Amino acid sequence: MFAIERIRIIKNILIKDHKVSVAKLSEMLDVTEVTIRRDLEKLEKENFLKRTHGGAVLQNYDEDTLWDINEDTKDIQLYQEIADTAVYLVTDGDAIMLTSGYVNTYIAKALTSRTNLTVVTNDLLIASAFAHSTSNTMILLGGDLDESAVYGQMTIDNLNNFSFNHVFIEIDGLSETVGMTVSSTKKATLIQQAVKLADSVTVVCPSKSFGNKSLYRVGNLNIAHRILTDSELEDKYKNYMFSHNIPLFTSIDVYEN
Amino acid sequence: MSSPLLELKNINLAVSSFKIHDINISLYPGEVHIVMGENGSGKSKLLELISGMILPDSGDIYFEGELIKPNKPSLYSSNDLIFIQQYSVLLEDLSVAENLYFHQLPYKNKFLHTIDFVKLNKQFLDLINELNLPIKANDTVRTLGLAQRQMIEFTKAYISDAKVVILDEPSDVLTASEREILYKIINHIKERGAGIFYTTHRIEDAMTIGDRISIIKDGTLTGTKVIKETTEQEIIHLLTGTHLKERYPKMIIKKGKPLLTVSNLSYEDKLTNINFKLREGEILGITGLAGSGRTLLANCLFGVTNYSGQIYIYDKPVNISSPRKAINYGIALMPENHIEDSIFRELSADENVAFPSLHRFSRNDVINYDYLKQTVLDYIAKINIPVLNKKSILEYSGGSLQKAIFAKWMMSRAKIFILDEPTRGIDIASKIDIYNFISDMAKKKAGIIYISSDIDEIMGICDRVAVISANTLVCDLPTHLTTAEEVTGLQVRNISNTGYTNPI
Numbered sequence: 001m002f003a004i005e006r007i008r009i010i011k012n013i014l015i016k017d018h019k020v021s022v023a024k025l026s027e028m029l030d031v032t033e034v035t036i037r038r039d040l041e042k043l044e045k046e047n048f049l050k051r052t053h054g055g056a057v058l059q060n061y062d063e064d065t066l067w068d069i070n071e072d073t074k075d076i077q078l079y080q081e082i083a084d085t086a087v088y089l090v091t092d093g094d095a096i097m098l099t100s101g102y103v104n105t106y107i108a109k110a111l112t113s114r115t116n117l118t119v120v121t122n123d124l125l126i127a128s129a130f131a132h133s134t135s136n137t138m139i140l141l142g143g144d145l146d147e148s149a150v151y152g153q154m155t156i157d158n159l160n161n162f163s164f165n166h167v168f169i170e171i172d173g174l175s176e177t178v179g180m181t182v183s184s185t186k187k188a189t190l191i192q193q194a195v196k197l198a199d200s201v202t203v204v205c206p207s208k209s210f211g212n213k214s215l216y217r218v219g220n221l222n223i224a225h226r227i228l229t230d231s232e233l234e235d236k237y238k239n240y241m242f243s244h245n246i247p248l249f250t251s252i253d254v255y256e257n
Numbered sequence: 258m259s260s261p262l263l264e265l266k267n268i269n270l271a272v273s274s275f276k277i278h279d280i281n282i283s284l285y286p287g288e289v290h291i292v293m294g295e296n297g298s299g300k301s302k303l304l305e306l307i308s309g310m311i312l313p314d315s316g317d318i319y320f321e322g323e324l325i326k327p328n329k330p331s332l333y334s335s336n337d338l339i340f341i342q343q344y345s346v347l348l349e350d351l352s353v354a355e356n357l358y359f360h361q362l363p364y365k366n367k368f369l370h371t372i373d374f375v376k377l378n379k380q381f382l383d384l385i386n387e388l389n390l391p392i393k394a395n396d397t398v399r400t401l402g403l404a405q406r407q408m409i410e411f412t413k414a415y416i417s418d419a420k421v422v423i424l425d426e427p428s429d430v431l432t433a434s435e436r437e438i439l440y441k442i443i444n445h446i447k448e449r450g451a452g453i454f455y456t457t458h459r460i461e462d463a464m465t466i467g468d469r470i471s472i473i474k475d476g477t478l479t480g481t482k483v484i485k486e487t488t489e490q491e492i493i494h495l496l497t498g499t500h501l502k503e504r505y506p507k508m509i510i511k512k513g514k515p516l517l518t519v520s521n522l523s524y525e526d527k528l529t530n531i532n533f534k535l536r537e538g539e540i541l542g543i544t545g546l547a548g549s550g551r552t553l554l555a556n557c558l559f560g561v562t563n564y565s566g567q568i569y570i571y572d573k574p575v576n577i578s579s580p581r582k583a584i585n586y587g588i589a590l591m592p593e594n595h596i597e598d599s600i601f602r603e604l605s606a607d608e609n610v611a612f613p614s615l616h617r618f619s620r621n622d623v624i625n626y627d628y629l630k631q632t633v634l635d636y637i638a639k640i641n642i643p644v645l646n647k648k649s650i651l652e653y654s655g656g657s658l659q660k661a662i663f664a665k666w667m668m669s670r671a672k673i674f675i676l677d678e679p680t681r682g683i684d685i686a687s688k689i690d691i692y693n694f695i696s697d698m699a700k701k702k703a704g705i706i707y708i709s710s711d712i713d714e715i716m717g718i719c720d721r722v723a724v725i726s727a728n729t730l731v732c733d734l735p736t737h738l739t740t741a742e743e744v745t746g747l748q749v750r751n752i753s754n755t756g757y758t759n760p761i
Contacts, residue, residue, distance in 0.1 A: 005617060009631050028627055088508035088700050226506065231639065231693075235686035242685050245504040250693045254639045255667045255701050 007039055014049055014058045021055035078230035079103050083110035085228060085251040089202060092116050094165040097194050098126050100149035101170030103204050105129055120162055123149040151186035156193050167198035173212035174205050176240055179221050181214035188216040201225045207233040260322060262286050262452045263421050268306060268316035277302055277476045284452040291463040292456045293496060294473035296547050296710035297681060300456050308340040308423055339419035343426050345406040347398045353409055354381035354394045388442060403430045411442045422446055422453045428462050429548060440466050458546045460489055460749040472496055497741045505717030508696045513537025516704040517673050522566035527553055529729050537702040542719030544709060546748055549725045551708045552593055555675045559583045559590040584613055589671035591662055593678045599662045606650045607633045610661055613669035636664040656687025663694050677708045692718055712741045724748055
């Protein structure tokens with residue numbers, strides 16, 4: 001029991017500060033340095049951290065991450081929370097569209113735990129996150145490649161062959177005044193078309209993008225059947241969504257069982 | 258129609274997070290005006306406004322055509338208005354007759370104020386014969402039951418000269434035959450030309466004795482109807498209003514093993530033969546009128562009240578004889594009254610949150626405060642409430658306090674959560690957080706019993722809904738197979754009218 005508590009605390013400190021020292025932990029948790037070293041060793045085996053002289057630093061604990069992480073570790077943790085929630089918004093057998101984006105890549109990875117999904121995307125990273133899943137089907141759209149996703153008329157024509165139970169649209173900004181926005185016109189066009197083809201629309205947006213405005217409008221908030229964000233969302237947006245009858249999922253991960 | 262006795266025009270009132278919005282309502286002589294609304298809809302506030310217990314922020318009240326001005330002798334200082342509240346305010350050690358005629362005692366000697374008991378009792382005997390009350394003249398109030406006390410209160414209204422009579426849920430505790438007496442008293446009051454405001458949850462009351470009915474929802478009147486020109490269906494429709502079940506975050510969660518099975522649970526004559534099952538990952542909504550036994554059921558399941566019947570956890574029979582046992586079985590109760598029943602005022606937030614989990618932080622009965630503090634701080638950061646530097650947990654707002662209470666039980670790793678009105682009276686942002694906590698708990702295989710008066714909320718977040726009425730569960734249905742109107746109908750109608758039986 002005690003060791004579990006200790007390890008939880010060490011993990012939390014690492015996530016917050018990215019590094020810990022053995023001496024500090026030993027003092028704080030009131031156990032010998034030997035015990036702390038043993039805990040750190042255990043966590044290193046789990047690939048959670050990397051031991052250093054006198055302490056440890058946080059490992060990029062998502063080892064099969066597909067791109068260089070410039071993102072803050074904290075953000076990654078929040079994206080992970082969002083992805084864990086998304087799993088509970090779909091039903092096995094659903095046909096799903098995931099539009100390009102960081103958070104949707106995490107969602108794709110989490111969705112591999114389901115079965116019989118058909119997932120369509122315009123994003124190469126999402127496709128490769130899903131490629132190894134034998135219990136689900138992945139369809140990658142074609143088109144003009146820009147960075148790691150495809151867009152353009154060819155992509156739209158491709159997309160029009162499908163109808164979805166569910167679309168997860170990832171956007172770059174969400175505000176009360178201008179609605180949902182993204183950073184490029186081709187992305188906006190793609191999302192608008194995807195929304196038309198789906199029964200149910202989930203808007204994916206990290207809490208830090210609330211209140212932001214990008215240049216290109218996707219549409220008003222009322223196209224969203226629900227909004228999926230992380231647990232750091234400010235209260236004023238919660239009020240706003242509730243008064244506009246949009247269910248808001250804050251992906252909080254707090255209950256330990 | 259004659260001119261109104263009492264008229265409220267454009268009344269507004271804001272009390273912390275609750276608002277009475279632009280209410281217009283009137284009362285005519287000889288009229289019974291029913292006021293219906295769900296718990297927390299603003300009924301009681303409206304009655305307080307009518308009776309002058311609180312003053313509106315804006316708007317006018319007219320009595321017999323004259324504007325009532327605050328701080329002037331008025332309707333409220335005269336005998337023209339009588340407000341019979343839900344809980345009787347009788348003098349316990351005096352006789353019934355003395356209580357009734359307290360302000361109009363017959364004297365033998367006007368100067369010495371010696372009471373003429375013979376005359377008093379005669380007056381009283383005439384009265385109870387007239388009304389056919391099941392009460393004796395020299396019974397002291399202390400010996401009477403709740404229903405009899407209510408009778409005396411109604412009789413008070415009858416013998417008073419009040420032109421405006423307010424009855425707040427008078428039929429709540431009465432049996433059918435007692436209700437007949439109440440109706441008779443009401444007819445007498447009408448005959449002498451007084452107007453009556455009458456709040457109730459029972460639609461039969463409204464249909465039987467009402468002349469007009471007004472429905473209040475979220476502090477606004479959604480409609481006023483003449484009873485003869487309306488139907489039960491229309492009233493239920495007005496009561497439930499437009500439905501907003503779509504605004505609640507609800508996940509699709511596979512149900513696991515049966516976590517809690519309740520079989521033939523009874524308590525005295527207040528709960529009979531309650532049967533239901535709660536599975537892992539399931540949210541069961543329980544609703545019913547106030548006083549229907551919802552809270553009593555919660556108390557039985559938490560070992561506060563000794564029940565009869567059998568409870569199983571993971572199909573193993575258990576005897577929950579105390580809250581301590583309940584906690585050991587992984588049951589958590591969040592009582593309706595957050596402040597009175599859920600926290601220790603003297604302890605800090607940390608200590609309150611850590612309380613049921615102390616064994617996690619102690620070795621050889623010594624608590625390691627560093628662990629405790631660190632863990633509680635993690636929770637407080639996660640649930641997004643301010644860290645308190647002050648000693649007392651009461652520094653928190655209602656919403657933060659309720660979130661802290663959630664943290665307490667989540668940290669204790671309870672498996673079965675009994676939530677009694679968890680979102681009542683708290684701000685919207687905290688409500689959303691709580692809905693998301695509940696989703697998180699359900700997806701990690703906890704089972705949740707969600708007691709609420711807010712039908713939209715129940716329909717929006719629960720997998721099943723059960724209604725308590727006439728001391729038992731009268732239905733247990735998946736929320737997607739029923740409607741808010743049907744559930745409200747089950748609450749306010751007599752169960753004999755419904756075709757539902759318990760499916761388990």
